[in-house]
Amino acid sequence: MTFPKIELHVHLEGTVRAATLLQIARRNDVPLPADSVEGLAELYRFRDFAHFLEAWLVTTRALRTEQDFRQVVVDYAAEAASHGAVYLEGIFTPAEPVSRGAEWDEVFTGYCDGAQQAAELHGVQVRLTPDIPRGYPLEAAELTARYAIAYRDRGVVGLGLGGAEAEYPPEPYAPAFALARDGGIGSVPHAGEVAGPASIRGALDALAPDRIRHGVRAVEDPHLVAELADRRVVLDVCPISNVRTGAVASLAEHPLPQLVAAGVACSVSTDDPAMFGTDLTADYAAAMSLGVSAQDCYRAGLRGALCDEQTRQGLRQVGGTFDWAGLITSGQA
Numbered sequence: 001m002t003f004p005k006i007e008l009h010v011h012l013e014g015t016v017r018a019a020t021l022l023q024i025a026r027r028n029d030v031p032l033p034a035d036s037v038e039g040l041a042e043l044y045r046f047r048d049f050a051h052f053l054e055a056w057l058v059t060t061r062a063l064r065t066e067q068d069f070r071q072v073v074v075d076y077a078a079e080a081a082s083h084g085a086v087y088l089e090g091i092f093t094p095a096e097p098v099s100r101g102a103e104w105d106e107v108f109t110g111y112c113d114g115a116q117q118a119a120e121l122h123g124v125q126v127r128l129t130p131d132i133p134r135g136y137p138l139e140a141a142e143l144t145a146r147y148a149i150a151y152r153d154r155g156v157v158g159l160g161l162g163g164a165e166a167e168y169p170p171e172p173y174a175p176a177f178a179l180a181r182d183g184g185i186g187s188v189p190h191a192g193e194v195a196g197p198a199s200i201r202g203a204l205d206a207l208a209p210d211r212i213r214h215g216v217r218a219v220e221d222p223h224l225v226a227e228l229a230d231r232r233v234v235l236d237v238c239p240i241s242n243v244r245t246g247a248v249a250s251l252a253e254h255p256l257p258q259l260v261a262a263g264v265a266c267s268v269s270t271d272d273p274a275m276f277g278t279d280l281t282a283d284y285a286a287a288m289s290l291g292v293s294a295q296d297c298y299r300a301g302l303r304g305a306l307c308d309e310q311t312r313q314g315l316r317q318v319g320g321t322f323d324w325a326g327l328i329t330s331g332q333a
Contacts, residue, residue, distance in 0.1 A: 165190060
């Protein structure tokens with residue numbers, strides 16, 4: 001039985017499967033480390049988080065045009081819909097293609113057009129949350145925030161912060177997040193994946209987050225876990241990604257059950273499904289194998305979604321009318 005799913009943490013650049021990456025790279029005359037699906041598989045045999053970032057850049061450098069950005073959204077919406085997704089918030093990093101010569105408006109228009117087309121073709125509501133890449137000039141952070149505000153009416157709902165978390169703490173990005181917040185844009189930074197509780201604390205204090213992406217290392221500080229629960233900050237947890245990058249040693253040791261037991265709402269997502277060899281069904285199954293119910297995952301996703309109230313009411317109705325008890329009876333929850 002396919003059940004409804006909400007996904008709040010997926011890097012659209014990381015959804016590009018190998019065959020599509022080859023197609024786009026050839027279209028744009030961009031060289032890749034391999035010229036076959038089998039060859040690219042080696043690129044995704046991750047050694048550590050730094051190697052993941054290297055692989056991510058290989059994909060992003062192949063994406064050059066408005067057509068590419070639009071295709072990425074539509075293709076992933078089709079995949080996510082096949083796994084029961086009814087709503088997703090897609091991440092993209094506009095400063096990266098801009099640094100290679102793309103125009104800001106070209107990048108945002110491509111992704112926003114893709115979100116609209118995804119809803120029309122596949123029935124999935126897509127909202128967008130552009131990421132600020134750590135390590136880029138702070139001017140890029142401000143511009144990402146300004147363009148997020150400018151495209152708010154096209155489906156942009158949040159501002160993120162991604163990249164090398166251990167090397168770049170969140171505090172210097174506070175002005176960009178304040179600017180976005182004043183413009184009606186939510187705050188969804190990465191924290192607590194590679195770096196520990198101090199990174200999460202910095203994000204809480206400096207960036208006023210609506211959600212924390214990952215946040216799993218909060219478990220190292222019980223007081224921080226209690227604060228996350230009290231403040232109703234949703235964590236976007238990506239179980240299989242955390243294992244692939246080494247953020248956790250194994251799925252069996254994943255802190256998701258501890259966080260949920262402490263009252264922290266945890267949504268479930270794929271992060272970079274093409275790169276980690278996962279999909280939405282597999283990540284939900286991983287969470288459920290740890291004792292977290294499918295319905296709890298959906299409820300956390302609904303709580304954390306940055307969508308408008310009309311969309312939220314529709315998602316609430318989907319969750320309210322689905323036979324979750326039947327899912328349990330069938331042994332899938």
